[in-house]
Amino acid sequence: MLIENELTKSYLSLDGIDLAFQTLPISTEIDCSYFPERQSILRYCFAEANFNSIVVEHFLERGYRRSGDLFYKTECKSCKMCIPYRIPLDSFQANSSQRRNLKLNSHIQFTVGSPNQTTNKQNLYIKYIRSRHENKQKEESDSSLLETLDSQMYEYTDHSLEIEIHDAGKLIGFGILDIGTETISSVYNVYDPDYKKNGLGIYMILISIEWASRIESLKYIQLGLFIPGHPKMDYKKNFQPGEILHPLTQKWEDIQFIL
Numbered sequence: 001m002l003i004e005n006e007l008t009k010s011y012l013s014l015d016g017i018d019l020a021f022q023t024l025p026i027s028t029e030i031d032c033s034y035f036p037e038r039q040s041i042l043r044y045c046f047a048e049a050n051f052n053s054i055v056v057e058h059f060l061e062r063g064y065r066r067s068g069d070l071f072y073k074t075e076c077k078s079c080k081m082c083i084p085y086r087i088p089l090d091s092f093q094a095n096s097s098q099r100r101n102l103k104l105n106s107h108i109q110f111t112v113g114s115p116n117q118t119t120n121k122q123n124l125y126i127k128y129i130r131s132r133h134e135n136k137q138k139e140e141s142d143s144s145l146l147e148t149l150d151s152q153m154y155e156y157t158d159h160s161l162e163i164e165i166h167d168a169g170k171l172i173g174f175g176i177l178d179i180g181t182e183t184i185s186s187v188y189n190v191y192d193p194d195y196k197k198n199g200l201g202i203y204m205i206l207i208s209i210e211w212a213s214r215i216e217s218l219k220y221i222q223l224g225l226f227i228p229g230h231p232k233m234d235y236k237k238n239f240q241p242g243e244i245l246h247p248l249t250q251k252w253e254d255i256q257f258i259l
Contacts, residue, residue, distance in 0.1 A: 017058060021043075021058075021062060024043050024044065024045050025043070025044060025045075026041060026042070026043050026044075026075060027041055027042040027043075027044060028041075029041055030042070032076075032079075034081075034082065034227055034230060034232075034233065035079070035081070038076075038079055039076070040074060040076055041074065041075050041076050041077065042072045042073065042074060042075065043072065043073055043075045044070055044071065044072040044073075045059075045064075045070075045071045045072075046069055046070055046071075047066070047069045047070070047071060047156045047158075049158075051158070051159070052159075053159055053179065053180055053181050054180075054181055056159045056178060056179070056180040056181075057180030057181040057182060057183060059071045059180075060178070060180045060183040060185050060222055061180075061183065062245075062250070063084030063245040063250075065084075065185070065187075065224060065225070066156070066178055066185070066187060067151075067152050067187070067188075068151040068152055068155040068156060069155050069156040074225075080247035080248075081227050081228065081230075082225045082227055083225060083226045083227070083228075083244045083245060083246075083247060084222065084224070084225060084226070084244065084245040085222065085223050085224065085225065085226035085236045085237075085242055085243070085244055085255070086183070086220045086221065086222040086223065086242065086243050086245075086252070087209065087220065087221050087222075087223065087239050087240075087241070087242050087243070088219065088220060088241060088243065089209065089212055089213045089218060089219055089220060089221060090213070090219070091241050092209055092213070092239065092240070092241070093240065093241075094206065095238065095240070097238070098202065098206055098238070098239075101198075101199050101202050101203055101206060102203070102206055104198060104199070105198055105199075105200070105203045107167070107168075108165050108166065108167055108172070108198075108203070109165065109166045109167075110163065110164070110165050110207045110211075111163070111164050111165075111166075112161050112162070112163050112164075112177075112211055113161065113162055113164070114157075114161065114162065115153070115154055115157040115160055115161070115162040115176060116162065117149070117150065117153075117154045120171045121149075121171065121174055121190070122146055122149060124171060124172075124173075124174070124190060124191075124192060125145065125146070125149045125190050126142055126145050126146070127192070127193060128190045128191060128192070128193060129145055130145075131193035132193070152187075152188060153176050153187065153188055154176075157176065159178060159179050159180070160176050160177060160178050160179065160187070161176075161177050161179060162174060162175065162176055162177070163175045163177065163189075163204065163207070163208060163211075165191070165200070165203070165204065165207070167195075172191060172192040172195055172200065173189065173190060173191035173192060173200050173203075173204055174189075174190055174191075175187070175188060175189035175190065175204055175208070176188055177208060181217065182217065182218060182219045182220060183218070183219065183220040183221070183222060184208070184212050184218060184220070184221050184222070185221070185222040185224075186205065186208060186221065186222065186223055186224060189201060189204045189205075191204065202235075205223065205239065208221060209221055209239075220243075223236050223239065224236075226242075226244060226255075237255060240255075241254065241255070241256075242254075242255040243255060
């Protein structure tokens with residue numbers, strides 16, 4: 001496959017790499033996860049065993065996300081609302097609300113290690129999904145949800161790390177980070193809905209930024225898709241300064257250009 005041969009050669013020109021990405025397949029139209037009345041189209045690539053951190057970086061630099069063994073990005077014909085969002089680690093500044101979040105959760109223990117699925121994580125995932133997506137998931141069995149957990153977070157983690165947060169020894173959150181040569185990407189975070197007042201989703205992003213900032217080789221953390229005005233995806237603009245992958249130029253630009 002062209003993508004395997006081209007992207008694993010770090011000495012290739014950027015033109016050659018871009019050409020390799022242009023050969024990746026495009027999906028048929030599928031239901032959009034964010035706008036029920038719309039259809040979505042993905043450009044995608046299945047991860048291979050010979051992909052190294054350089055290859056992962058090429059995907060992240062071009063705004064790709066990973067779910068399981070699939071790298072993908074949206075290429076919808078009539079909608080450009082799903083915009084990759086990243087934060088330059090050396091210039092991030094927590095705002096007053098984020099500083100309060102860190103202070104509120106200062107008692108929580110945070111660790112980073114190799115991805116490891118456990119029974120506690122499985123139970124927390126089921127609890128989290130059922131609380132967040134009650135209507136959509138109420139008829140889905142626990143075993144089906146665990147299949148999603150396995151495929152989404154623990155399949156193809158060759159270049160990933162896992163964060164865990166504990167409160168007095170109790171697991172209250174975990175998440176997967178993909179690691180490139182200069183960029184880390186937040187794949188998915190899960191946290192205990194009983195801690196709603198603690199804002200654990202925001203906290204997990206903040207501690208991921210804090211941890212990544214200590215790694216000299218890392219320059220960016222990607223937070224996935226920013227969707228302006230969307231009730232579940234608009235919050236990412238609160239992490240500043242931020243950059244978006246411009247939907248027309250496909251170049252990273254300061255988010256202030258569109259706010």
